[in-house]
Amino acid sequence: MNRLLSFGGSALRSLLILLLAIAIFGPLLNLLLWSVAEAWYFPSKLPLHWGFSYWGRVFRPEAGAMLALSKSILIALLTVSLSTLLAIPAGYALSRRSLPLRSVFLLVFLLPQAFPAIAVHLNMARIFYSLGLNGTITGVVLVHTLQGLVFSVWISSAAFAAIASDQVEAARNLGASPLAAFFRITLPQASPGIIASAIFVFLISMDEFSGSFFVGSPNIVTLPLQLYSAAMEGNYQIASITALILLLPSILFMFIVERFLRSDVLARVGT
Numbered sequence: 032m033n034r035l036l037s038f039g040g041s042a043l044r045s046l047l048i049l050l051l052a053i054a055i056f057g058p059l060l061n062l063l064l065w066s067v068a069e070a071w072y073f074p075s076k077l078p079l080h081w082g083f084s085y086w087g088r089v090f091r092p093e094a095g096a097m098l099a100l101s102k103s104i105l106i107a108l109l110t111v112s113l114s115t116l117l118a119i120p121a122g123y124a125l126s127r128r129s130l131p132l133r134s135v136f137l138l139v140f141l142l143p144q145a146f147p148a149i150a151v152h153l154n155m156a157r158i159f160y161s162l163g164l165n166g167t168i169t170g171v172v173l174v175h176t177l178q179g180l181v182f183s184v185w186i187s188s189a190a191f192a193a194i195a196s197d198q199v200e201a202a203r204n205l206g207a208s209p210l211a212a213f214f215r216i217t218l219p220q221a222s223p224g225i226i227a228s229a230i231f232v233f234l235i236s237m238d239e240f241s242g243s244f245f246v247g248s249p250n251i252v253t254l255p256l257q258l259y260s261a262a263m264e265g266n267y268q269i270a271s272i273t274a275l276i277l278l279l280p281s282i283l284f285m286f287i288v289e290r291f292l293r294s295d296v297l298a299r300v301g302t
Contacts, residue, residue, distance in 0.1 A: 062278075063271075064078060065268055066085070066086070066271045066272045067083060068080070068081065068267075068268060069081060069085075086272055088269065089273065094269075095252065095257065099252050099253055099254045099256065099257040100276065102168075102253055102254075103236075103237055103253040103254045103255075105168070106171050106172055106236060106251075106253065107232075107233045107236035107237050108233070109168070109172045110172050110175040110232060110233070111179075111229045113176045114176050114179045114180055114183040114232045115229055115232075117180065117183070117184070118180065118186075118187040118228060121140075121187070122184055122185075122186075122187025122188040122190065122191050122225075123188075123213070123217070125137060125184065126188045126189075126190075126192040137185065140180055140181045141181055143177050143178060143180075143181065144181055148241050149241050151177075152174060152241045152242045152245045153245055155177075155242070156245040159174075166247060166248070166249070167247075167251070168251060170246045170247065171242065171247040174239075174243070175236040176232075177242075178235055178236075178242065179231070179235045179236060182232060182235065183229070185228075186224055186225075186228035186231065187224060187225055190221040190223070190224025190225060190227075191221050191224075194217055194220045198216050198220075199216050199217060202216050230284045233284065234284055237254070237255075237280060238277060239255065240255040240256065240259065243256055244256060244259075254276065254277055255277065257273055258274055258277070
């Protein structure tokens with residue numbers, strides 16, 4: 032009886048793992064198949080013809096994918112720079128538990144995530160139109176920064192909070208000014224968490240669609256907008272290849288985040 036129960040438990044775990052693997056890797060496998068499918072029609076289970084001709088089409092200058100990719104990277108780098116400049120002082124201030132209304136300020140950075148992104152970006156587009164920021168890189172960067180601030184500020188705050196005050200106090204006792212202690216002691220120790228938050232913001236900016244669509248289009252075309260256009264036209268090969276290009280930075284940077292984001296920093300997020 033015990034062997035039967037043990038076998039049943041093992042079979043159930045194996046089934047759950049299999050279902051989880053299908054849920055995770057099934058869409059990726061579908062993308063890979065479409066990216067090398069020259070012809071694929073219903074009811075065929077697999078492509079009728081295989082090849083890489085669509086990859087060549089994507090990388091042609093006239094296709095616009097590489098221009099969209101370069102714009103996406105430029106906007107993401109500018110977003111990371113602006114978010115980090117705002118997150119370092121804000122995160123340092125919010126890491127001090129004596130700050131009045133600290134919980135309220137942390138909640139304020141969460142508010143853009145509490146409402147549907149389309150509603151937020153649509154109203155921002157109306158405001159930006161009156162300011163002349165629609166269809167500009169500046170406007171898109173500001174929208175992406177709003178989305179990324181919740182991660183950059185919360186993670187930076189946790190990174191600063193994880194630093195023991197002993198070293199800072201020792202530096203102050205030896206005559207270091209508060210500014211010198213911050214740049215020589217506090218900031219270097221918080222840098223892994225800040226780098227991790229910057230990577231999160233970069234990935235959010237690279238994948239952002241609705242903000243780029245409402246504020247940037249038609250002048251600013253990012254890679255997610257290019258993917259959307261290809262999918263709406265029924266060109267699933269181009270859309271799949273574009274999605275794979277967007278996926279590569281996410282996979283690469285996730286390994287980097289795992290390297291920099293320590294468990295003690297994660298434990299202090301939101302505290």
